[in-house]
Every structure is written in C-alpha cells, then in structure tokens.
Amino acid sequence: MQEITKAQEEILHALWEVNQGAVSDVLNVLDEPKPAYNTVATVIKVLEAKGYVQHVTFGKTHVYSPKISKTDYAQHVLKETFRGLFNGSTTQLFSCFLKNEKISLNELDELKQLIESKIEKSK
Numbered sequence: 465m466q467e468i469t470k471a472q473e474e475i476l477h478a479l480w481e482v483n484q485g486a487v488s489d490v491l492n493v494l495d496e497p498k499p500a501y502n503t504v505a506t507v508i509k510v511l512e513a514k515g516y517v518q519h520v521t522f523g524k525t526h527v528y529s530p531k532i533s534k535t536d537y538a539q540h541v542l543k544e545t546f547r548g549l550f551n552g553s554t555t556q557l558f559s560c561f562l563k564n565e566k567i568s569l570n571e572l573d574e575l576k577q578l579i580e581s582k583i584e585k586s587k
Contacts, residue, residue, distance in 0.1 A: 465532075465540050466514045471499075475507045476516055476530065476537070484529035 468476065478493045479485075487505045491498060499507075508528055511517040516537075519526040550556040567575075 468511065468514060468516065472507055472511055472514075472516075475504060476511060477534075479508070479511075479517065479528060479530050480534045484527055486525050486527055490528070 474494070475490060478490045481493045482489045487501060487508060490508065491501060491504050494504070508517055512519065512528070516530065516532050517528050518531045519528045521527075546552060546554075546557055550560070
C-alpha cells in the first residue's frame with residue numbers, strides 16, 4: 465500500500481463518510497475552508513491511481529467509492545508506525561503509550577482483560 469499525504473487522507477475520510485459519490489458530494493462533507501473543486505478531483509484521481517479509490521461512470525459523471533475500508537487503512541497506518549517508531553517492539557509501543565497518555569482505570573482494566581484473554585488463547 466502506497467503512502468498518502470494528509471490532504472489525500474482528508475479526502476479519503478470524506479469519501480468514507482459519503483461511501484460513494486461524485487466529486488461534489490465529497491466536497492460537500494469537507495470542512496471549511498473547502499478546497500477548490502478541481503483540487504478535490506485531482507486528489508481523488510491520485511488516490512485512485514494509488515489503489516485507494518475506484519469509480520464507475522454514469523454518463524459524464526464519475527461516482528467514486530473507497531476500495532479500502534477505514535479499519536484496513538487504520539491497521540496499515542498503525543502497523544507502519546509500529547515498525548518505524550517502535551522497531552516492531554510491542555513493549556516499546558505500550559510503554560510509550562502508557563507514559564504519555566492519561567488513561568482511566570477502566571481503560572487500563574479493559575486492556576488488562578484483553579491481554580489476559582490473549583494469553584489464555586495462546587496457551
């Protein structure tokens with residue numbers, strides 16, 4: 465999966481929101497200040513070339529839809545971050561997260577239960 469820019473990611477998020485639509489539909493869900501129509505169209509075409517978006521044509525209108533789910537994209541980004549910033553070390557990742565984030569006791573308990581469940585399944 466090719467990397468995408470923040471601007472491309474913003475358009476992809478808008479496309480996930482509309483699910484499928486023309487450039488104008490994507491433009492409508494973007495926050496102010498909205499980019500120009502041609503800018504959105506160009507970014508969508510780049511996303512399509514990178515394999516994130518597909519389209520069908522109805523007359524002269526292209527209707528775009530995401531080829532990748534938000535969940536799949538999030539997993540890809542997390543995996544790349546995990547490899548790049550934490551050298552693939554789960555311990556480094558969790559240690560950094562726990563030291564730098566305010567986590568409630570309820571969230572810590574949920575994480576503990578998830579970890580204990582994973583340990584039991586692995587035995």
